[in-house]
């Protein structure tokens with residue numbers, strides 16, 4: 097059968113596959129559906145009244161949405177980079193690792209795009225920013241470049257993973273000459289998307305908190321903590337529920353690599369703190385606001401210290417072999433890393449850059465319920481996408497979903 | 513520097529143009545109902561339009577405002593004049609912080625008056641006057657934009673008005689992902705309110721806090737509309753786009769002074785053509801020692817401060 101026809105059968109079969117499942121599966125999908133509906137209602141309100149329903153104002157003009165976007169770009173980048181150690185150390189389920197990493201990247205990138213969509217004041221004009229259709233202001237605008245590389249990265253991952261899955265679905269082994277170069281290309285692209293996202297902030301000399309050359313390296317270091325943290329948890333879930341043959345050694349190795357990335361991240365933080373504190377110029381204000389508050393405005397202080405504490409604790413948990421190899425402490429470490437990096441890269445990055453404002457104003461940004469709900473909806477969409485895609489992928493990978501079968505077996509017990 | 517008005521259209525249809533045509537014909541075939549969506553989709557930024565197309569846009573806006581405000585509002589697209597580069601001077605020793613410039617600017621430029629029933633919907637002001645402490649000098653860290661004493665000037669304070677500095681090297685223009693903001697030949701940095709997507713990159717980039725965003729539907733009562741408008745300046749703005757001072761483009765391109773200058777009772781404000789050796793602003797640059805804000809950022813403002 098030709099590729100295109102097989103693809104149609106694949107799509108139809110996938111649709112059937114994701115429609116059936118255990119009650120846990122339905123429960124999970126139902127929960128995500130509730131999140132999505134809540135988000136959609138909140139977004140409808142925002143479209144109706146304008147961005148005034150957020151806590152954003154002129155002094156702090158980006159916040160929760162763009163912070164989430166920034167964090168998630170890192171996750172999308174790091175998910176794919178795990179392919180490198182998989183190759184170096186000859187981990188067994190490399191195919192699965194590539195597929196899962198790319199699926200995660202696709203789902204997370206969809207969330208990134210949604211976060212940009214909800215942040216702009218004129219979503220009706222979004223065609224203006226699309227490559228070819230709009231008037232993308234390259235080479236001068238970094239955001240334009242970001243849109244470009246994110247789109248390429250999205251299509252690349254979507255293409256590779258579709259090719260891999262459809263090939264396996266047809267019962268053929270994917271041609272490594274086709275997908276390996278693409279996978280290899282997606283690695284520098286992963287670094288690129290996150291660096292360019294860093295440059296969007298980095299290239300603003302009027303905002304000293306971001307205008308530090310360490311920003312892009314720090315972005316990458318923290319992404320190589322948070323992306324694998326999510327992958328580690330996913331791998332363990334799949335190992336249990338989908339009988340995916342993932343060696344514990346691989347999981348420990350990833351945790352060890354994360355410890356090094358976290359060390360770099362913390363080291364960069366120390367370097368930045370030293371430079372600002374010792375120089376003691378007015379640039380220090382932003383860091384002071386983040387960690388101690390200014391003029392009695394302390395909205396970020398609790399978050400900032402939580403982030404540092406979580407990151408340091410996770411670093412030690414992953415550095416010490418005994419805690420790294422213990423499943424409980426390993427997972428605690430993953431959660432801590434997620435919390436630490438999430439705060440650092442979203443609210444902890446965006447808001448202090450604006451506070452105090454360029455004219456010295458201290459506006460305390462505190463996201464509204466509406467913003468949270470919109471964000472919740474987007475996370476719901478991402479989780480739903482990943483659930484549905486990985487359900488198909490796992491059935492393809494373990495051979496239960498094949499072209500020869502008329503329909504996927506209904507009794508396959510796949511995880512939610 | 514590019515200008516929107518006299519710009520010749522590129523003769524060969526580019527790829528984007530082609531793509532749009534393809535999609536357009538497909539869409540026309542489907543239904544007439546998507547006319548509006550299609551129009552939005554086919555739109556170009558003002559900068560890319562021919563004169564005739566610009567004229568259409570002006571008429572469309574005039575009709576739109578007539579329907580909205582129930583009165584005639586004229587929208588001009590007066591181009592930059594040859595040999596003109598605008599510059600502004602501000603005498604800090606004269607400014608006493610009375611903020612008449614702010615009020616005049618709001619009226620002249622149709623800024624949103626904010627909303628009484630929604631106090632969080634702040635009014636938009638293109639000029640911010642900062643109160644500073646004399647013994648600390650110019651320090652934004654110690655600035656207060658919300659000063660409210662019975663009488664100005666207050667003991668020990670001085671005042672520093674900040675508005676768009678019309679930089680020669682504008683960081684806001686560089687970052688715009690869709691090219692919706694640019695510097696015209698006469699040095700005025702403008703925004704195409706029909707092209708801006710409201711991403712607010714330019715607000716992050718501006719070191720002077722000169723740009724405001726329409727977080728809500730602008731509140732502009734009909735009886736307060738200034739009906740003499742420029743398409744890139746003070747015409748009523750839609751929600752969700754960015755705006756800022758344009759040196760009163762609707763006035764200055766017609767040979768008048770900016771509204772803030774005329775309203776200033778202390779004579780602290782000076783304005784003129786930097787390319788004309790006999791202009792007031794040139795004389796000022798000659799005779800006074802001037803400085804610009806945040807000079808270390810190399811934005812090269814055309815807004816000069818001095819002590820008279």
Ligand code: SF4
Nearest residue numbers: 688708709711712714
């Ligand atoms: S807010 Fe408008 S003018 Fe500013 S960068 Fe975004 S699109 Fe350009």
